[in-house]
Amino acid sequence: MTNIFDVAKKANVSKSTVSRVFSGSRHVSEKSRQKIIAAADELGYVPNILARQMRQQKTNIIGFVATSYYPAVGSLLSYITHIAEEKGYSVNVYFTKDKEQELNVLNYLKLHVLDGLFLVSTRNGWNTIKEFAKYGPISTWRRIDSCSIYSSYIDHYPLYKQILLYIENTYEVDSIGHILNDRKKSNTKARIKAINEFEHDYPCTDNNWQLFFPEQGGAGKQAALTYLKTTNPPKVVLAYSDYVAADFISTLREHQVDVPRDVKVFGFDNSDFGKYMNISTVDTYLEIQAINCINNIISRLENKKFEEIKITPKLIIRTTC
Amino acid sequence: MTNIFDVAKKANVSKSTVSRVFSGSRHVSEKSRQKIIAAADELGYVPNILARQMRQQKTNIIGFVATSYYPAVGSLLSYITHIAEEKGYSVNVYFTKDKEQELNVLNYLKLHVLDGLFLVSTRNGWNTIKEFAKYGPISTWRRIDSCSIYSSYIDHYPLYKQILLYIENTYEVDSIGHILNDRKKSNTKARIKAINEFEHDYPCTDNNWQLFFPEQGGAGKQAALTYLKTTNPPKVVLAYSDYVAADFISTLREHQVDVPRDVKVFGFDNSDFGKYMNISTVDTYLEIQAINCINNIISRLENKKFEEIKITPKLIIRTTC
C-alpha cells in the first residue's frame, strides 16, 4: 500500500504538501499540485481513510438507531442514506436490543466513532439521551422539544382531531376505536388529548375501545383478535400506522369481517401498505422529515445554515373508510 | 480524553500491559489486571476505537450494498444487522447510484474501511466485482457460482417449474403471463428456462405474455397498465415478487378487474405484502439466506468453520390463486 511519503519522494516534495493537495487546501502552487497528482496517479496512491479518521477523530459516519425493524424504518433509512451519501457521509445502522446497547451507540458519539446520530426509536429516556448531544448532533423524527436534539415531528394532536371530525361529519357512527402506540409516547399523548377534546364536543360518540401496542410487529393482528371478541365493536377503527392497519384488516377479513362494510379503518403515514391495500390514511411526508433530520445533522457538523422544510400533512381517503 | 498511557502511569505498568488487558490477551497477571481495571475505571478510560482501527487496519464494519430500496432490502438489512451486532460488527449501508459509486464502495474493502461486503444488488458485472474478493469476504443472496464470492441463492428453475405445474394441474387455463425481472439476471434466465421446458411439455398453454422490469418500483403498476391494454390477457400472472404482485393487483382492482375471478396472481418471496394482501406466493426463506451470507463473511474474517443452513422453498397458496 503506497503512502503519502512515497508520493512525496516521487514528486520531490514533502509529506505536508502532498497532504495539502489531498485534503483540499488551496495553499499549494499549481506546479507542485501537478507533480503530486502525477506521482500519485502513477503509484496508484489513495489516502488512507483510517489514518485520516484517527488523526481528525472524525469518521464521516452517521449512526441510524432503531429498536426494531418495520417498513417505515426502511424508508427512513433509504431517504437518509441517499442524502448522506450525496454529502460525503455514510450511514451505520444499529438495531438496539436493550438500553445498554443503545448507550453503547450513544457513546460512539463521544468516542468519535460516529459524527452524528439519527434516532428512529429509542430505549433510554430523552433525558439520558440529551446528555450525549454535547458530543455531536442528534436528530429524530420523534416529537421532542429540546434545544440540543433536533426533531422534525408532526403534531398528531390537530391531525387526529381533524380525522375524528372527518369521521363524525361523514359517517353516522356512535363509536370510534383506536389502536394506539405506547402510552408514554408523545404522539400517543397528543392523540389521547385529541380524543378527549373530541369526546367533550361530541359526547354521543363512544371512544372507549382503545388498544395500546408499543411495537408495530403483530399489533394489527392482536388488535383484530381483540376486536373479534368485543361485543358491539366500534364501526370505525383508527390505527397508528398503515402497517398496523394492513395487518388489522387482513386478519379481520380472514375472519369474514368485511372492511369497509362492517368496519371502516383509517391508517397513518401513507406507506406502500396503505397504497396497495387502498387504506385511507394520512400523508405525513416521512421523506421530508428524514431530509430535515439529516440536513440538520450535516449542517451542524459543517457549521452551515440549516434550512428546514415545512410539512403540511394531508388526509388521503381511499376505500377502507 | 484519557489514553492508554495515563492508565499505565496510574497503575504503574507499561502501555503494553494496559493494551493487553483491553484487547483481551490472557498473558496478564491477575494482580496487574486488577490494578489496571481500577485505574481505568477511575480515569474513565475507554480504548480509542479509531486508533485501534488504524493500527490494525480493520474496522469491524461490514458493508451492505444495494442499488435501490424496496421492502425485501429492509428485511435483509434487519436480519444481517442483528447477527452482525451479536458478533461484534456493525453494518454500513450504501445505496449506489452508478457503477463508479459502487466501485468506490468495493474499494473500501481494499482500503480496509470495510472488512466485508454483502451485496443485495449490483451495478458492475460479477467479473469486475470478483476482483475485489481478494481484499475481503464478499457474499450475496444473488445467484452466482464463484469460489471467491459466497452466494446463498435459491434456484428458481425447479421452483418456477413447480409453480407452472401447480397452475396447469389446478386451473383450466390456456395462457400464463409472466412479470419478470431483468433479462440478464440469472433468476430470470432460470425462469425462462423453466417456461421453455414447460411449453415443450404443455404446448397448449401460451406463455408469451412476458414483461421485464429491472426495478421493482413501479413495475407492478406498469405491468397492470399493459395488462389492461392487452386483448385476451392471460388468466394467471406470475410476478417476481410479492411487492410487484401487490402493486399489480391493486392497480388492476382500481380498474375493476377482479382478482382472483378475472385473473389469478402469484407472488414470490413471502413478504409482508403477500401476507396482508393474501397473495399466493413462495417462501424462499429470505432470513436464512441473509443468515448464511453474514455468517459466511464473519467466519471467513475470523477463520472459523462456516456452517451453511440448507433452504427448501415452499409454495404458499392463499386467495389470489
Added chain:
DNA sequence: GTGAAAGCGCTAACAC
C-alpha cells in the same frame, strides 16, 4: 508556498 517535526492512541515484535 513549503518543509521539518511532533504527535493522534494504539498494537505487536522482541527482549528479558
Added chain:
DNA sequence: GTGTTAGCGCTTTCAC
C-alpha cells in the same frame, strides 16, 4: 508476565 520500542499514515502547527 512485563516493558521497550518502533511504527500505523496522516494532519498540523511553526518556522522560513
